Amino acid sequence: MSLPVGESTSERAWEGNPIRFPMGGAGGLPRAARVVRVIPESERVKTLILDLRLPAQPGQFVMVWLPDYEEKPFSLAEADPVGLTVARVGPFSTALHRLEPGDPVWIRGPLGHGFTLEGRRILLVGGGYGVAPLAFLAREALARGMEVTALTAARTATDVLYAERFRALGARVVVATEDGSAGERGRAPEVARRLLEREAYDALYGCGPEGMLEALRTLAAERGLPAQLSYEAYMRCGIGLCGSCEREGRVLCLEGPVLRFAPDGGPPEEGTGFA
Structure with a gap:
């Protein structure tokens, strides 16, 4: 099991450029993905669709990472492919809002326990x-x-x-x-x-x-x-x-x-x- 984010990092390369990202614990190491579509939902909310598919269930979440930022948790709006709905409220979400199709983002998960369907x-x-x-x-x-x-x-x-x-x-x-x-x-x-x-x-x-x-x-x-x-x-x-x-x-x-x-x-x- 890894140390909390920020206390231990691992180094990989993205297209030849060294980057440092948090080591994985539950959910493994962060996986590199690319944005394939950006859906404007409102003035300050966007949904990012990634070229990544996860075996996730509704209610589970992922940790999202960008270089120079700590990981942040996001619920999954979709899993196949991954969709992240992001409200612009601070520096990290603002950085996510700047992403365009083709830009990279790193995902760790799925994590947590989700919903159980009951009744009709x-x-x-x-x-x-x-x-x-x-x-x-x-x-x-x-x-x-x-x-x-x-x-x-x-x-x-x-x-x-x-x-x-x-x-x-x-x-x-x-x-x-x-x-x-x-x-x-x-x-x-x-x-x-x-x-x-x-x-x-x-x-x-x-x-x-x-x-x-x-x-x-x-x-x-x-x-x-x-x-x-x-x-x-x-x-x-x-x-x-x-x-x-x-x-x-x-x-x-x-x-x-x-x-x-x-x-x-x-x-x-x-x-x-x-x-």
């Missing part, structure tokens, strides 16, 4: 760019004949992500915006509550900001529904060494990022992935 009729709730792994999940669920409702929530209409992508997959789509500029007015948990009051579902899945997930956790327990929630956490190493992503006794990079909650609202269990 499921509700997916995504806040902001938290919808990315849920699109991957929707694809797999629909392929297995399940009924999928995807709630994509954002602050305003210009921030709504993946609505057309969910529709193209065959999911029923509900859009929610805080200002009411598109779809239903309200935050994701409020609109999810209204859906659950009107309709019956077998399970609730969510990904987004922590406050949203905690509200969904409470809502699922109130309704007696099993819930699976993918937590966004800072993961410096991705292999359980640094302790930066511990939550309620669970190390998210190893036992998550998806945590499962029983219908009685008990303590979280680690995700198990698909059978």
Whole structure:
């Protein structure tokens, strides 16, 4: 097992130029890939499609690396080929936004435990760019004949992500915006509550900001529904060494990022992935 990122490096060459990148632990050494397509999702969100295919499951993540930067974790929007949905929020994501087709990027993974499909009729709730792994999940669920409702929530209409992508997959789509500029007015948990009051579902899945997930956790327990929630956490190493992503006794990079909650609202269990 390697040391945390930044404490140990390995040297390889890319087209004759020496580069230094983090040594691999879980997930192996970073693999070089190239960007093949860039999809603008909104003013500050892009999806990068790579020439890399991974045996990953919805909810798993990868560590992404560029020279002169530390690795950062990203959920998989797709795995075959790899798709990464990136919001521009800091120096690293800005560097990723500058990538063009043909540019290299390094990927380590897949890592973590993902979602488990259960029931026949499921509700997916995504806040902001938290919808990315849920699109991957929707694809797999629909392929297995399940009924999928995807709630994509954002602050305003210009921030709504993946609505057309969910529709193209065959999911029923509900859009929610805080200002009411598109779809239903309200935050994701409020609109999810209204859906659950009107309709019956077998399970609730969510990904987004922590406050949203905690509200969904409470809502699922109130309704007696099993819930699976993918937590966004800072993961410096991705292999359980640094302790930066511990939550309620669970190390998210190893036992998550998806945590499962029983219908009685008990303590979280680690995700198990698909059978």
